[in-house]
Amino acid sequence: MSEDSVRRSMPLFPMGIVQSLTDLSARQIRYYEQHKLVEPARSEGNRRLFSFNDVDRLLEIKSLIEKGVNMAGIKEMLKVEEKPANDAYDEKRVEEVHNELSEKELRRMLQQELFTAGSHGKLGIRQGELSRFFH
DNA sequence: CTTCTGACA
DNA sequence: TGTCAGTA
Numbered sequence: 001m002s003e004d005s006v007r008r009s010m011p012l013f014p015m016g017i018v019q020s021l022t023d024l025s026a027r028q029i030r031y032y033e034q035h036k037l038v039e040p041a042r043s044e045g046n047r048r049l050f051s052f053n054d055v056d057r058l059l060e061i062k063s064l065i066e067k068g069v070n071m072a073g074i075k076e077m078l079k080v081e082e083k084p085a086n087d088a089y090d091e092k093r094v095e096e097v098h099n100e101l102s103e104k105e106l107r108r109m110l111q112q113e114l115f116t117a118g119s120h121g122k123l124g125i126r127q128g129e130l131s132r133f134f135h
Numbered sequence: 136c137t138t139c140t141g142a143c144a
Numbered sequence: 145t146g147t148c149a150g151t152a
Binding site: 014015016026030045046047048 | 137138139140
Binding site for chain 3: 031
């Protein structure tokens with residue numbers, strides 16, 4: 001664990017700061033938290049305390065949102081870390097075996113396309129057309 | 136004054 | 145998503 005690692009995950013700024021830092025509304029930030037895209041710490045008074053990692057995460061989320069990606073898509077992209085051990089993987093295996101290779105490859109290509117184009121200009125993809133690739 | 140949760144003319 | 149309410 002590098003010292004930078006701890007500083008990056010240290011609970012520092014409240015909602016207001018994060019709002020101006022990300023240009024996201026408090027409503028949106030709380031909404032993304034509900035979907036476990038970020039998990040800020042809490043102060044004694046139940047106030048949210050975001051870390052640099054949280055802010056970075058929110059900025060990426062914002063980037064994806066601006067490209068028209070929805071919650072399902074964002075969760076796929078950021079790979080929300082989840083359950084330690086259960087049977088959720090069985091379903092994924094079933095799906096993989098059930099799906100054609102073309103669909104899986106297509107999804108991968110879309111991820112790359114979105115990420116690369118992500119740090120650049122805008123892409124002509126919209127929710128309706130894109131949502132089809134995420135379930 | 137700022138943030139939080141819950142709810143919806 | 146915005147926004148208003150009633151708190152902490």
